[in-house]
Amino acid sequence: MFARLALYSCLPSRIRQSNVCPVTIRAFSQAKFSLPRPHGKSFAHRSELKQAKRVVVKLGSAVVTRGDECGLALGRLASIVEQVAMLQNQGREMMIVTSGAVAFGKQRLRHEILLSQSVRQALHSGQNQLKDMSIPVLEARACAAAGQSGLMALYEAMFTQYSICTAQILVTNLDFHDEQKRRNLNSTLHELLRMNIVPIINTNDAVVPPPVPNSDLQGVNVISIKDNDSLAARLAVEMKADLLIALSDVQGLFDSPPGTDDAKLIDIFYPGDQQSITYGTKSRVGIGGMEAKVKAALWALQGGTSVVIANGTDPKVTGHVITDIVEGKKVGTFFSEVKPAGPTVEQQTEMARHAGRTLASLLPEQRGEIICCLAELLTEKKDEILSANRKDMEMATVSGRFSQALINRLSLSTAKLNSLAIGLRQLAVSSRDSVGRVLRRTRVANNLELEQITVPIGVLLVIFESRPDCLPQVSALAIASGNALLLKGGKEASNTNKILHQLTQEALSIHGVADAIQLVSTREEVEDLCRLDKMIDLIIPRGSSQLVRDIQRAAKGIPVLGHSEGVCHVYIDNDASIDKVIDVVRDSKCDYPAACNAMETLLMHRDLLRTPIFDQIIDMLRTEQVKIHAGPRFASYLTFSPSEVKSLRTEYGDLECCIEVVDSMQDAVDHIHKYGSSHTDVIVTENEDTAEQFLQQVDSACVFWNSSSRFADGYRFGLGAEVGISTARIHARGPVGLEGLLTTKWVLRGEGHTVADFSEQGSMKYLHENIPVPQGSFS
Numbered sequence: 093m094f095a096r097l098a099l100y101s102c103l104p105s106r107i108r109q110s111n112v113c114p115v116t117i118r119a120f121s122q123a124k125f126s127l128p129r130p131h132g133k134s135f136a137h138r139s140e141l142k143q144a145k146r147v148v149v150k151l152g153s154a155v156v157t158r159g160d161e162c163g164l165a166l167g168r169l170a171s172i173v174e175q176v177a178m179l180q181n182q183g184r185e186m187m188i189v190t191s192g193a194v195a196f197g198k199q200r201l202r203h204e205i206l207l208s209q210s211v212r213q214a215l216h217s218g219q220n221q222l223k224d225m226s227i228p229v230l231e232a233r234a235c236a237a238a239g240q241s242g243l244m245a246l247y248e249a250m251f252t253q254y255s256i257c258t259a260q261i262l263v264t265n266l267d268f269h270d271e272q273k274r275r276n277l278n279s280t281l282h283e284l285l286r287m288n289i290v291p292i293i294n295t296n297d298a299v300v301p302p303p304v305p306n307s308d309l310q311g312v313n314v315i316s317i318k319d320n321d322s323l324a325a326r327l328a329v330e331m332k333a334d335l336l337i338a339l340s341d342v343q344g345l346f347d348s349p350p351g352t353d354d355a356k357l358i359d360i361f362y363p364g365d366q367q368s369i370t371y372g373t374k375s376r377v378g379i380g381g382m383e384a385k386v387k388a389a390l391w392a393l394q395g396g397t398s399v400v401i402a403n404g405t406d407p408k409v410t411g412h413v414i415t416d417i418v419e420g421k422k423v424g425t426f427f428s429e430v431k432p433a434g435p436t437v438e439q440q441t442e443m444a445r446h447a448g449r450t451l452a453s454l455l456p457e458q459r460g461e462i463i464c465c466l467a468e469l470l471t472e473k474k475d476e477i478l479s480a481n482r483k484d485m486e487m488a489t490v491s492g493r494f495s496q497a498l499i500n501r502l503s504l505s506t507a508k509l510n511s512l513a514i515g516l517r518q519l520a521v522s523s524r525d526s527v528g529r530v531l532r533r534t535r536v537a538n539n540l541e542l543e544q545i546t547v548p549i550g551v552l553l554v555i556f557e558s559r560p561d562c563l564p565q566v567s568a569l570a571i572a573s574g575n576a577l578l579l580k581g582g583k584e585a586s587n588t589n590k591i592l593h594q595l596t597q598e599a600l601s602i603h604g605v606a607d608a609i610q611l612v613s614t615r616e617e618v619e620d621l622c623r624l625d626k627m628i629d630l631i632i633p634r635g636s637s638q639l640v641r642d643i644q645r646a647a648k649g650i651p652v653l654g655h656s657e658g659v660c661h662v663y664i665d666n667d668a669s670i671d672k673v674i675d676v677v678r679d680s681k682c683d684y685p686a687a688c689n690a691m692e693t694l695l696m697h698r699d700l701l702r703t704p705i706f707d708q709i710i711d712m713l714r715t716e717q718v719k720i721h722a723g724p725r726f727a728s729y730l731t732f733s734p735s736e737v738k739s740l741r742t743e744y745g746d747l748e749c750c751i752e753v754v755d756s757m758q759d760a761v762d763h764i765h766k767y768g769s770s771h772t773d774v775i776v777t778e779n780e781d782t783a784e785q786f787l788q789q790v791d792s793a794c795v796f797w798n799s800s801s802r803f804a805d806g807y808r809f810g811l812g813a814e815v816g817i818s819t820a821r822i823h824a825r826g827p828v829g830l831e832g833l834l835t836t837k838w839v840l841r842g843e844g845h846t847v848a849d850f851s852e853q854g855s856m857k858y859l860h861e862n863i864p865v866p867q868g869s870f871s
Contacts, residue, residue: 133396134427138617141398145185146185147187147333149339150190150321151169151192151404152321156169157192163196164195172404172410173254175413176414187285187331188290192243193235193240194232194235197238197239197240198239201234201238261281261293262294263277264295325395336400337417339414340404341404342382343403343424344400362427398426398428400424402417420617436614437624441551441624447608448548450608456528459571460520462571462600463516463520463568466571467568469599480587480591481503481587484502485503495746501686502584502588519569519813522572523573526572526573530870540842541863542838551575551577553628554566554632554815556580557584559585562581562634563589570609577609578628579593593609618639622648628650631650632653632654632828634654637658653816653818655793655817655820658690659693659741660680660769660771661694661695661773662695662775663773664696665776665777668705668776673705673776674712676799677694681694686745688771689772689803690801691749696726697753720748721734721735721750722750723737724736726753740752741767743769761786771794773795777797811830812829815833816828818832
């Protein structure tokens with residue numbers, strides 16, 4: 093028998109709508125046969141899946157069928173078809189291996205049986221007997237025979253919505269083991285793909301014989317087609333597919349049966365890891381199970397096809413699970429033959445959490461010693477650090493992919509390292525007053541005392557671009573607060589980050605907690621890290637506004653501490669001193685234009701236009717080579733104005749700024765609230781009443797009077813270091829130092845007290861007396 097295909101959706105619509113039978117085409121044996129690639133090379137990393145050209149999508153019975161196992165899950169199937177169509181229209185070659193014929197046929201036959209029984213009983217027994225009808229057990233092959241045509245018609249109708257043709261191919265084990273049939277099948281599939289048709293493949297369950305004993309998965313050249321898992325694997329290897337996506341009713345492969353205690357989803361599975369897996373029972377429908385899926389996946393992997401097993405039934409992800417996998421996102425379990433030398437990010441997180449608990453239990457003086465050691469290493473090893481930094485700078489410059497502002501943030505110097513060391517030593521002193529500090533003590537009742545004490549948050553994830561000086565700062569704060577830390581730096585600073593992390597671990601090792609701070613150096617995407625909601629307690633992004641926005645959008649379930657933009661304003665009041673104005677504006681804009689606390693918009697009182705103050709400000713900005721953009725009102729006052737600003741919410745991060753005119757201090761406040769980012773805003777005035785009103789009314793994390801916006805910094809505030817500047821209104825705001833990385837817990841000490849003791853019939857009364865807490869008290 094030749095492999096047969098029914099070209100449903102390729103027929104003109106006027107023919108499809110008539111009672112014309114589907115066309116059947118024979119795959120001729122003279123066609124060129126393509127041998128499978130037994131030694132093909134699969135993708136080593138998820139990120140490479142974007143390159144997949146030929147993709148096989150396997151839909152398990154649990155994905156295609158309804159919960160009652162009778163009929164199809166139409167909404168789920170429509171969503172899958174939409175994703176396959178999207179990828180097909182991108183130029184990929186998509187194939188579907190589908191279950192569902194049995195379920196569709198069962199629904200159809202049950203309906204026919206019920207209808208037949210009701211008619212017979214109505215004729216012979218009367219209507220009162222209808223409720224006693226029972227449905228006999230339906231044979232699976234009969235169900236498949238009744239359901240195949242309906243299943244294909246459904247696929248045809250769905251794909252037609254996207255102007256895509258489909259073709260049905262039914263196969264059995266013999267079609268792969270008979271050389272002639274194998275050639276025909278291979279030729280047919282290649283011809284369909286060449287014509288941009290999506291093949292829909294299924295085992296011919298109406299005639300399929302039992303699987304051949306002892307011939308299942310015994311090598312690349314032998315595989316028994318006993319279910320759609322093995323069919324999909326065999327087909328993927330035969331067709332030299334780049335990727336096989338196997339959708340089931342579980343998230344992926346777990347190290348023990350899903351739902352059991354401590355069961356963990358395996359992100360990447362490598363050949364040889366089978367011994368570490370404990371398999372559970374099979375799914376509610378179908379004849380396969382996870383063990384069969386893993387065996388089929390490893391067989392396909394050995395044949396050169398990458399494999400991902402993922403959940404196709406979860407309504408939260410079904411609408412994008414296939415496209416997410418092809419885009420390289422961390423979905424399901426990815427099978428890879430290339431095992432990385434180091435630990436996975438999940439393993440790094442576990443290592444950090446375990447060592448972080450030991451770090452938190454150290455004495456404050458011991459944590460201070462670690463920080464002082466790191467400060468010493470920054471100065472002792474400065475030549476090695478600066479050498480690594482020069483490599484990063486050269487590579488970033490040559491690549492041409494980075495702006496000058498980003499390259500400036502990447503640069504380290506002896507002065508920066510010395511400043512870092514000073515800040516770390518300050519932090520070492522303040523760290524003695526952190527973890528375990530008593531904030532409140534209450535006598536709840538006699539011999540029942542309650543304390544509120546400071547404790548670490550847990551595991552922090554800090555994602556930062558360019559600025560390698562962020563690494564020792566954040567590390568020192570994590571050490572001082574007893575938190576475990578995951579660091580994800582940009583590729584542009586990889587050499588500098590590597591040596592700084594090595595020095596950090598060297599300092600941590602003096603008290604045996606080197607694993608508490610981990611540098612993520614794998615190909616982990618930021619979005620994937622943001623999904624580790626059961627392992628990470630707080631994310632702190634340090635970088636561009638786009639990075640922060642992306643993380644805030646991706647981090648569902650994990651709090652994000654940070655600001656998306658640093659649109660900082662300096663308002664020049666009409667009572668301002670010219671000397672202070674020049675100094676404050678110059679420093680706010682020109683000291684370090686790439687910083688998030690640099691001035692981006694200069695607001696000027698209307699009365700200052702065409703005055704000496706205005707002229708001196710403009711002259712100073714031109715001398716400093718600051719490019720000026722005119723706000724709408726400022727432009728209206730000028731005959732020949734600078735380029736008008738595109739947006740009043742722009743963070744330039746360079747020697748550029750916007751100048752805008754306002755009518756009053758209140759007008760400036762309104763402007764800041766409308767266009768600012770709640771970061772840092774400044775007023776320059778000699779009028780104390782005006783200044784105080786500005787300080788009270790502006791709702792930003794930092795508000796200054798006659799001072800540069802560049803003072804918004806943890807080190808300059810005396811915090812020693814900062815993890816960033818937060819514009820949030822809960823937990824921490826402004827420069828976030830040690831205090832912002834601590835939370836609290838309640839400790840109750842009693843002597844067998846019970847709530848029943850305080851009931852109406854009980855013998856005890858609540859006191860709720862506040863007990864004074866001496867400064868520096870620790871639990």
